[in-house]
Amino acid sequence: MTTAREVLDRCVLLDRITSDPPRLERVHLSAEHAAANALAATWMEQAGLRSWQDAAGNQCGRREGRTPGLPALLLGSHLDTVPDAGSYDGMLGVVLAIAVAERLRDADLPFALEVIGFSDEEGTRFGTALLGSAAVAGHWREEWWDLRDRDGVTLHQAFTKFGLDPRRVGEAARAPEELVGYLEAHIEQGPFLEAADRSLGYVTTIAGARRFRLSIIGEARHAGGTPYPRRRDALVGASEAITTIERMARATGDHGCIATVGRIEVQPGAVNVIPGRADLSLDLRAATDAERDAMWDAMRGEIETLCAARGLRLEVVEHHTAPAVPCAPWLQEAVCDGIRSTGDEDPMGLWSRAGHDAMAIGLTTDVGMLFVRCHDGISHHPDEDVREYDVAAALDAFEAAVLRVAAAVEAR
Known part of the structure; x- marks a missing residue:
């Protein structure tokens, strides 16, 4: 045996x-x-x-x-x-x-x-x-x-x-x-x-999972010549989006939703250029599809609000869904x-x-x-x-x- x-x-x-x-x-x-x-x-x-x-x-x-x-x-x-x-x-x-x-x-x-x-x-x-x-x-x-x-x-x-x-x-x-x-x-x-x-x-x-590519679109401009009131910095907006995602998921507790940003890419990616675009991944999971989908709706709403406040635009592509x-x-x-x-x-x-x-x-x-x-x-x-x-x-x-x-x- x-x-x-x-x-x-x-x-x-x-x-x-x-x-x-x-x-x-x-x-x-x-x-x-x-x-x-x-x-x-x-x-x-x-x-x-x-x-x-x-x-x-x-x-x-x-x-x-x-x-x-x-x-x-x-x-x-x-x-x-x-x-x-x-x-x-x-x-x-x-x-x-x-x-x-x-x-x-x-x-x-x-x-x-x-x-x-x-x-x-x-x-x-x-x-x-x-x-x-x-x-x-x-x-x-x-x-x-x-x-x-x-x-x-x-x-x-x-x-x-x-x-x-x-x-x-x-x-x-x-x-x-x-x-x-x-x-x-x-x-x-x-x-x-x-x-x-x-x-x-x-x-x-x-867990039911959904995966997205979130693209935050701003404007690439000279890092030295553009004053803060004129900036539409996509990376700063993406950073705020990431912390928002974590804050909202953490608030659901150990038995709630899990949200992970595992990848971020910035364009044009030069040290002296304000980022004009940031693409980030989002993996969202929960015990039920209803909990997961409700969390996504709430997250999307908050991210769109913070983007609007910074003069940015949010684009979303969903590339994976599993019930x-x-x-x-x-x-x-x-x-x-x-x-x-x-x-x-x-x-x-x-x-x-x-x-x-x-x-x-x-x-x-x-x-x-x-x-x-x-x-x-x-x-x-x-x-x-x-x-x-x-x-x-x-x-x-x-x-x-x-x-x-x-x-x-x-x-x-």
Whole structure:
């Protein structure tokens, strides 16, 4: 029976499959992607699963239920990484899923049990996240074929080089009637479990996100010759907008909206020229779409007001929208029962501020998520860390959650 120590050792082995040693980087449709899939396939087969790589490059495994051809309960996470990644984001969830399948290899289940290692959750190579899980959910978009990586390689070309047939990507899609549901274990990527001294938590909903490019337009003029009353400084206006964004988001508290400006570009960008244009990014998230959208309306109003006061103009381009994905109540309860089986009688519910493959899979079946404590909430960084004690609890809870799902299916 796979132990927590073996789970962590397997994460170390995946950690070594990198294109940029000693830093961890493993991107979609790369040689490292293929190597990680092959290693995961070996573990799946050892766990008694039939393994295959699907038409989108996801690594899959399946064990039939009490009769062949039953709908499947899908367990999984992702095998790709961000640049200079940590060792557990995504990987821990895949390895835990395989370990649970191994523990339940002789269980009499009223569904097939499947494990999946998604190929591209992070979007590191082509700039669009959830490619692997979107294919499984049946929501592939034809315009994605023209996406390019930093070397100019299109997604279509990368598919072909990897040995996949772009014409067959639709074969990765799973119909709703083929699935019982989806469960994902993942590090929290936040500090709340650690602050509460909890090993595990259950996810209530996954944040709905909107992303914008905000352009503040002023007038570029000579830095020395233009008096302050005549200035229309776009960068000063952008600075005020950024502090406004932070102030409004912070006022909603720990359980409210999160707003991040991660990039700003200024034109013309000379030391002796008043900036005439500032372009900044805005990533806005909340537990519900209504909260997120209300915050955006309020933010936009305040930014337009401050721009008008400075003689500036605001232009907005929205380039990404993802709806919030609630976890199904019956799967939340299954995960809670799993956590209770470890001795935590009052499981802690959290909304996920980060995106996950469950967001895409939630378009085709019910989803549930188990969060595992990570040190200081650090993620997407080499200092990402988990404790063996917490991984052991996660393994027990995940197994118990699958059995709780089985009981719920039997009771239908």
